[in-house]
Amino acid sequence: MFRDVNECDHNGSMEALQPILAQLNTGSPPSGLPSPSQSGGVARGGLPPRALRRIREHIDGNIDRRISVELLASLANLSVCYFVRAFKKSVGVTPHDYLIRRRVERTMQLLSGTDMPLSQIALEAGFADQSHFSRRFRQHVGMSPRHYRWLRP
Structure with missing residues (x-):
């Protein structure tokens, strides 16, 4: 699926998933994680909204397939390590x-x-x-x- 993204500051936690699960349990449509527009625009060093939308659409459209971080980075026209950092800055994970x-x-x-x-x-x-x-x-x-x-x- 992904090559080792731990080299670019990997940090997962159950607490970050709780708002998503709460939203799913209330019956509202699953929205994944907050969009940049909800957080007041692009975080400094984050992905541009258009690139982030393209990445999310690709993931959602190909969820049943193997998705590599290299492919996602190429969709954003960034190197893998920079993409991982920018994605995490924009999305939070x-x-x-x-x-x-x-x-x-x-x-x-x-x-x-x-x-x-x-x-x-x-x-x-x-x-x-x-x-x-x-x-x-x-x-x-x-x-x-x-x-x-x-x-x-």
Whole structure:
């Protein structure tokens, strides 16, 4: 999926996901993370709004495929390391964390709205396999995908 983005200041935390999960649980449409316009424009050293929109659209349109940080950096016309720093400055998380969160959001939609088997949901959202999906889902949501499905109406 990504080459090691830890070299460019990788830092993930569950606290950063809580506002997204709260928004999803209130029934409002999943918006991912705040856009630059919501935070008052482009942060100094961040990505321009047009490049950020292009990156987000690419991720959302290809969520079920392998997405490399090199490809995302090329969409923004930046080097990989500079892109990772600029993306994190603009969005608040690294591109890898953002991708995983979008995939988890996608699986939450599929778990709530379909009766697809978990293995198929994992592949549909771009996870390597059901084990990878379950691990990441539990890490971000705090419960197993099966338990989440049982709790959803």
